[in-house]
Every structure is written in C-alpha cells, then in structure tokens.
Amino acid sequence: MKKEEITEQLATGRMSRRQFNKNLMALGATMVMMPMGSRMTQAASEDHPTVFTWEGWEVPELHAAYVKKYGSSPNISIFADEEEAFAKMRAGFRVDLTQPCTYKVPIWYDAGIILPIDTNRLSNWPDIIPSLKNIPGTVIDGKQYFIPTDWGQTSVLYRPDLAPEYVNNETWGILWDPKYKGRLSMADSLIDGVMVAAIYVGAKNPFNMTDAEMAKTRAALKEQLPLIRFYWGSSSEIEQALASGELVAATAWNDGYAKLKSEGINVKYMNPKEGAMTWVCGFCLMTDHNPAKLDRIYDYLDAYMSVESGVYEIVEYGYGHGNAKAFDQVSPEKLKELGFSTNAEEMLSSGIFQEPMANEPALQTMFEEVKAGL
Amino acid sequence: MTSTNPISSFAFSIHFKLRRLLLKSESLRGYSLLSPTLLAMLLGLAMPMLVLFTLSFWIQEYLDFIRTFSIKNYLDFFQKPIYIKILFKSIRMSSLVTVVTVLLAYPMAYYIAFRVKRNKLVWLILITVPFWTSYLLRVFAWKIMLGYNGVINSGLKSLGLLSEPLEFLLYNPTSVVITLAHAWAAFAILPIYVSLEKIDRSLLEAARDLGENPFMTFVRVTLPLSLPGVIAASLLVFIPTVGDYVTPSLVGGPSGIMIGNIIQSMFGKAQNWPLGAAISVMSMLTVTLMVSLFLWGTHNFRRQIA
Numbered sequence: 001m002k003k004e005e006i007t008e009q010l011a012t013g014r015m016s017r018r019q020f021n022k023n024l025m026a027l028g029a030t031m032v033m034m035p036m037g038s039r040m041t042q043a044a045s046e047d048h049p050t051v052f053t054w055e056g057w058e059v060p061e062l063h064a065a066y067v068k069k070y071g072s073s074p075n076i077s078i079f080a081d082e083e084e085a086f087a088k089m090r091a092g093f094r095v096d097l098t099q100p101c102t103y104k105v106p107i108w109y110d111a112g113i114i115l116p117i118d119t120n121r122l123s124n125w126p127d128i129i130p131s132l133k134n135i136p137g138t139v140i141d142g143k144q145y146f147i148p149t150d151w152g153q154t155s156v157l158y159r160p161d162l163a164p165e166y167v168n169n170e171t172w173g174i175l176w177d178p179k180y181k182g183r184l185s186m187a188d189s190l191i192d193g194v195m196v197a198a199i200y201v202g203a204k205n206p207f208n209m210t211d212a213e214m215a216k217t218r219a220a221l222k223e224q225l226p227l228i229r230f231y232w233g234s235s236s237e238i239e240q241a242l243a244s245g246e247l248v249a250a251t252a253w254n255d256g257y258a259k260l261k262s263e264g265i266n267v268k269y270m271n272p273k274e275g276a277m278t279w280v281c282g283f284c285l286m287t288d289h290n291p292a293k294l295d296r297i298y299d300y301l302d303a304y305m306s307v308e309s310g311v312y313e314i315v316e317y318g319y320g321h322g323n324a325k326a327f328d329q330v331s332p333e334k335l336k337e338l339g340f341s342t343n344a345e346e347m348l349s350s351g352i353f354q355e356p357m358a359n360e361p362a363l364q365t366m367f368e369e370v371k372a373g374l
Numbered sequence: 375m376t377s378t379n380p381i382s383s384f385a386f387s388i389h390f391k392l393r394r395l396l397l398k399s400e401s402l403r404g405y406s407l408l409s410p411t412l413l414a415m416l417l418g419l420a421m422p423m424l425v426l427f428t429l430s431f432w433i434q435e436y437l438d439f440i441r442t443f444s445i446k447n448y449l450d451f452f453q454k455p456i457y458i459k460i461l462f463k464s465i466r467m468s469s470l471v472t473v474v475t476v477l478l479a480y481p482m483a484y485y486i487a488f489r490v491k492r493n494k495l496v497w498l499i500l501i502t503v504p505f506w507t508s509y510l511l512r513v514f515a516w517k518i519m520l521g522y523n524g525v526i527n528s529g530l531k532s533l534g535l536l537s538e539p540l541e542f543l544l545y546n547p548t549s550v551v552i553t554l555a556h557a558w559a560a561f562a563i564l565p566i567y568v569s570l571e572k573i574d575r576s577l578l579e580a581a582r583d584l585g586e587n588p589f590m591t592f593v594r595v596t597l598p599l600s601l602p603g604v605i606a607a608s609l610l611v612f613i614p615t616v617g618d619y620v621t622p623s624l625v626g627g628p629s630g631i632m633i634g635n636i637i638q639s640m641f642g643k644a645q646n647w648p649l650g651a652a653i654s655v656m657s658m659l660t661v662t663l664m665v666s667l668f669l670w671g672t673h674n675f676r677r678q679i680a
Binding site for chain 2: 081083084086087088090091111182183225228229230231241244245246361364365368369371372373374
C-alpha cells in the first residue's frame with residue numbers, strides 16, 4: 001500500500017479496522033527491525049577493543065600502525081581523571097585497555113581489575129627507557145602490570161605578560177595570589193589539584209600526609225576557592241581561557257604549553273621553586289578485557305610504543321615518550337624549545353614524583369567539601 | 375480423544391469466563407490496556423527507586439558495600455553541614471529559575487493565545503525551535519554568550535562601554551539561573567498557553583462590559599483562570615532543575631554547584647554510592663515537601679481570589 005493511499009484513507013476515515021491493524025503491525029515490525037540494521041553496520045567497530053584514556057592520547061597519529069593494519073582506530077572513551085575512570089568501570093563499563101598513571105596501578109591491582117601484560121608480544125618493549133620499566137608498584141611478583149608510554153610534568157602554565165613579577169620567581173604560590181582573583185584555575189582532581197595545595201603548604205610527603213598537614217592543605221584550598229575561576233576537567237578549557245586572557249595562571253601539563261606556544265601565545269611553563277610534579281602514564285590490561293580481541297589489544301599497545309608515535313607525542317604535545325629511540329629522531333633545537341632540558345632518568349630523580357595517595361576517600365571528601373564552600 | 379476433550383472444554387470455559395470478566399469489569403479492561411505502560415513504569419521507575427532506597431541504608435567500605443541495615447548515611451546527611459547547605463542552595467536557585475521562567479513565559483504564552491490570530495501552530499513550533507538542538511549545545515551557547523570574550527563582553531567592548539571584560543557574567547549562580555531559565559522556557563510556555571487558550575473569551579467581554587479596566591480584568595479573570603497552567607509550568611520547571619548537574623558543572627564555576635553535582639560526585643569520583651543514594655532520597659523528599667507546600671499555597675490563593 002502506498003503512503004499517499006494510507007494517509008488519504010486515514011484522513012477520510014475510510015480505513016477499515018482490519019486494514020488499520022495490519023498497517024499498525026507493519027509499523028511495529030519495522031520498529032523492531034530497525035536496531036538490527038544499525039547493529040549490522042556497527043559490526044566492524046565491535047571487533048575493535050575499547051581503549052579508555054585521557055583526552056589527547058586517543059588521536060590516530062599515536063597508533064598509526066594499528067590504523068594501517070585494521071583500517072581504523074579502536075573504540076575510544078575519554079576520562080577526565082582516573083577516579084572518574086575507576087568509578088565508571090566499577091559501575092559496569094567494560095573496557096580492554098586503560099591508560100592510567102603509575103600512582104594508580106597499585107590500587108587498581110588491589111581492586112583486581114588489571115592483569116599482567118606479556119611483554120614478549122610487544123616488539124617495541126626492548127626500546128622502552130629502562131628506568132621506566134620498573135617504577136615501584138608497576139611490577140608485581142616479577143610481572144609487568146604497566147607499560148610506560150608517556151611522561152611529563154604537572155606545573156603552572158601562566159601568562160608572563162599578565163603576571164610579570166613571577167617570571168623570576170616561579171612558584172606554585174601564584175595560584176594563591178589574591179591579585180589574580182577570578183583568573184586562576186586548578187585541575188579538578190586529587191593528584192593534580194589537591195596535591196598542588198599539599199606541596200604549596202609544604203607537606204613533607206604530599207602523598208602521605210599527617211593529619212596536621214591535611215588540615216593545612218584544606219585551609220589552603222579553602223583560601224584559594226574564591227580566587228578560582230573554575231576547576232578544569234580537560235586541558236582544552238584552560239588552553240582557551242589562557243589564550244584569551246581570562247586566566248592568568250593554571251595548573252597544566254606540558255601539552256597546554258606546547259599547544260599555546262605553537263599558536264604564538266605568550267605563555268611560560270613554570271619550574272616552581274617548590275618543585276614541579278612529574279608523572280609517568282601508560283597502559284594497563286583490564287581483567288574485563290575480551291580475550292577474542294587480545295591480538296588487537298597487543299597491536300594497539302605496540303603501535304602506541306613505536307618510534308613514530310613517540311616523535312608525534314614529543315613534537316605535538318611536548319610530553320616525553322616511553323620509546324628511547326623517539327628522542328633521537330627529534331632535533332636537539334626542537335627538544336630545547338619544548339623544554340626538554342633533561343632526559344627521562346634525570347626527570348624521574350628531580351621534581352616530585354607522583355606516587356599513590358594514601359587515604360584517597362578522605363582526600364576526595366575533603367576536596368568536595370571545600371568546593372562546596374565548607 | 376476422550377482424554378483431550380475435557381481439557382479442551384475446560385480451557386474453553388476458562389477462556390469464556392475470562393472474556394466475560396473482561397467485558398464486565400471496566401477497571402480490569404482499563405488495567406489491561408494500561409499494562410504495557412504500567413509494566414514499563416514498574417521496571418523503569420519503581421524498581422530503580424527501590425534499589426536506590428535500599429542502597430541508601432548500606433555503607434560504603436572503600437571498594438565494597440556493607441549490606442547490613444544502617445542509618446549512618448542519613449546521619450551523615452544531617453550532621454555534616456555540606457549536604458543540607460547545598461540542597462537549600464539548589465532549592466533557592468531552582469525557585470529563582472522557576473519564577474524567572476514563568477514571568478518570562480507568561481507574556482509569550484499570553485501573546486500567542488490572545489494576539490496571534492493566524493498560524494498559531496507556526497508560533498508554537500517556533501518556540502520549540504531551540505529544543506531541536508541538544509541540551510548540551512544550548513548550555514555551551516550560553517557559555518559563548520556570557521564568556522570572558524563572549525558575545526556580551528565583546529559587544530560592550532566594541533561599543534566602548536567597557537575597557538575590561540566583565541568577569542561576573544560566567545561561572546557563578548547567576549549564570550546557572552540564566553541558562554536554566556532559558557533552557558526550560560518551552561516547558562513553561564506550553565502549559566500556560568494551553569490554559570490561556572481554554573479561557574472562554576465571553577468571560578473577558580463580560581468583565582469589560584461590567585466596567586472592569588483591562589488590568590483588573592487580567593487580575594480577576596484571566597490570571598485566576600490560567601493558574602492551573604502556571605502551576606503546571608512551575609512544577610515542570612522546578613522539579614527537574616533542582617537535581618540538574620550538567621548546567622552548574624559547565625557554567626556554575628566553584629560557587630555555582632548544586633545538589634546534583636554532589637550526588638554525581640558520590641556516584642563518581644568519591645565512590646560512595648550509599649551516601650549518594652541517601653542524599654538523592656533526602657533531596658527527593660525535600661522536593662516533594664516543597665511541591666506539596668506550593669500546591670497547598672496556590673490552592674488557598676485560588677480559593678481566596680475566586
């Protein structure tokens with residue numbers, strides 16, 4: 001029956017009950033069938049593993065070999081920080097690979113959500129910087145639970161033209177300067193936010209604070225709250241705000257610096273006198289992974305660990321990469337421009353290396369309360 | 375043969391009895407017609423509520439739930455000042471949103487109901503146009519409007535009225551109220567429009583014939599008759615906005631957070647589902663109480679002016 005015919009019959013009331021029911025049934029059957037069609041077209045993406053990662057590390061350039069072999073990127077999901085990722089996975093989100101940082105590996109191991117990785121299946125494993133291979137907590141009972149692929153810093157990214165007095169006095173203290181009220185931002189996270197406050201108040205070990213240090217950190221966060229424009233969840237938020245001058249300073253990773261610098265914006269990445277934070281991130285294989293996709297999972301890992309990915313990450317993001325050979329492919333001038341004055345070994349021994357945080361729930365509760373104005 | 379006959383006749387009689395019962399009882403017919411929806415409501419609404427309620431009496435112990443009955447979460451809710459404070463802040467903000475939305479929506483609905491003579495449908499569709507895009511997009515649109523280098527700031531700057539952009543436009547409770555009031559406008563306009571449209575025009579004429587001026591006609595005839603629409607609009611805006619968390623987290627900044635953000639973080643980063651459930655239950659109860667008070671108040675008000 002043609003469409004016009006049906007409409008006309010409906011409009012004039014000439015459609016018999018039987019005919020009407022027949023049409024209704026056809027409509028119902030069509031509705032039921034519809035998802036089947038779309039499921040078939042999605043079949044290709046169902047073969048891919050799901051990678052759960054930070055914004056910026058999902059780009060195809062960082063796993064070019066995988067795209068070349070399988071025609072497209074795997075399924076990607078983005079988290080703002082590992083606490084969010086953890087909460088989602090606890091709530092039943094099944095992923096194959098995640099890209100947390102080292103300080104989370106012991107906790108995730110305790111929670112039983114990660115599995116050891118067979119490094120023999122990774123052709124680029126021998127090229128990984130040796131000192132990254134055995135960061136405490138990532139190798140358990142001689143098994144590798146973590147593939148280090150990215151490293152960098154958490155420090156203050158600021159506009160020297162708007163805050164010139166800090167150029168020769170680089171300190172985390174800029175984030176507490178009442179002069180820049182409403183033009184400062186901090187990461188909405190424990191490791192890159194609350195820990196900054198802990199360093200600022202001079203906690204002996206920010207990652208395992210005494211009660212007195214906790215109280216001081218809380219006071220510092222409270223003092224800072226009215227100065228904060230917003231707590232950021234993704235680096236693009238602070239990049240835009242710093243570029244427009246809405247923000248004067250914010251905690252940031254190296255990528256913000258590299259991106260704004262390449263856009264010709266006058267920004268500086270601090271080397272605070274209290275010490276910048278350094279971190280190493282990489283991949284964990286999830287217990288929930290789909291074993292049928294294991295080949296692709298390892299191919300993705302190997303692609304990410306390759307020299308080509310490393311060069312892209314160093315040049316485009318200003319981050320360090322796990323592959324030692326990647327650095328040889330980048331000119332010394334470029335490395336200097338990006339702020340790589342040190343090699344990985346030196347970087348790991350200088351600055352404040354991000355470690356697992358003791359008593360995370362208490363820290364989280366405290367941060368939530370401070371943000372709520374208490 | 376002999377063994378199947380009684381069974382089939384029994385089945386037939388059952389079928390017959392059921393059919394008679396169905397034809398006789400109107401309420402049974404009603405329920406059977408309702409049953410798909412009823413079932414969906416039970417599975418999709420009542421069950422999750424029950425789960426939430428149960429969850430709120432458990433305790434989170436780092437990664438696991440302790441499944442013994444406890445009112446610890448409710449004690450936490452009342453003892454720690456944060457939750458009640460944020461809940462009442464959310465209710466204040468939502469009330470403001472409701473008032474602003476209804477005040478802005480009423481003239482629009484009035485215009486369409488009384489002044490537009492032709493193509494009313496086109497006008498109504500035009501009102502829903504902003505809703506053709508996603509909610510997130512509309513919130514971001516407000517971010518662009520109110521932002522530091524946004525439309526308002528750069529407009530005022532190019533007119534020479536400002537030298538430095540205004541910082542108070544975005545990332546505070548006011549920006550949340552503005553965004554929500556716009557986002558929920560259609561939910562207020564449509565019910566008010568319907569109640570205005572239903573008003574018998576001869577009543578207005580009668581009021582004028584009896585010597586009331588236009589303003590008093592509005593106050594004594596139009597407004598009371600359109601109150602059901604206003605009440606519906608207020609509820610449609612107030613109830614969902616109390617629990618909203620997307621808007622405050624995008625345009626609210628540190629001072630603009632609402633109870634939805636707290637609940638979200640309990641189920642997310644803070645990893646304390648039972649406490650999150652308790653806060654949800656308490657905020658639902660509070661909203662119910664507020665709505666009851668509101669309905670009681672408007673009921674009295676209507677009786678007074680009637």
